[in-house]
Amino acid sequence: MTGLEAVKYNDDGLVPAIAQDKATGTVLMLAWMNEATLRETLETGRMVYWSRSRHERWAKGDTSGDIQKVVEARYDCDGDTLLFVVEQAGGGACHTGEFSCFFRAFGDDPAQ
């Protein structure tokens, strides 16, 4: 697919992938892909990441049901970051139950 040749992976063979919710524009999460999971994501239309902690392929939603359907697949001017506009299924993207992983702001009272 056009564009794959422009992607630059880091020393671990990974590239950061941002997922943004189509309906709300909310930035949901950032995770990582290797070339295989990027290709699988583009071919299947479903977000598949690479888990840096578990060192394994991670098809988003396999456990939680919160799958992400790809609407747009973009890459940046340097080819070293990916942006996917997605339809987020289920309650949200975050393992905490929040819709977005970015639910905390600097300066928030930690008791809140």
Next chain:
Amino acid sequence: MTGLEAVKYNDDGLVPAIAQDKATGTVLMLAWMNEATLRETLETGRMVYWSRSRHERWAKGDTSGDIQKVVEARYDCDGDTLLFVVEQAGGGACHTGEFSCFFRAFGDDPAQ
């Protein structure tokens, strides 16, 4: 500032920072910050990154005039990615002149 203690830097002392345009919701770019430029960003309300290629502090807009004013400063559930909602000045975030660095999609005709 609350939240700084939650930020996890990689082996190079860096954390990825996503900039999203306040007015349009467009994801503008991803760049990197070290602890010093993150603190400067939070204290000054203006996006300051760390250039991995030049190995130096990079106050966005110093050369181009396309500064980014911080509206919201967030961090994710793992503390290893930052999200800033910004007011993008000038023509846009990208050095190519595009508003967003993510102006190319996989599958686009490269002649376009």
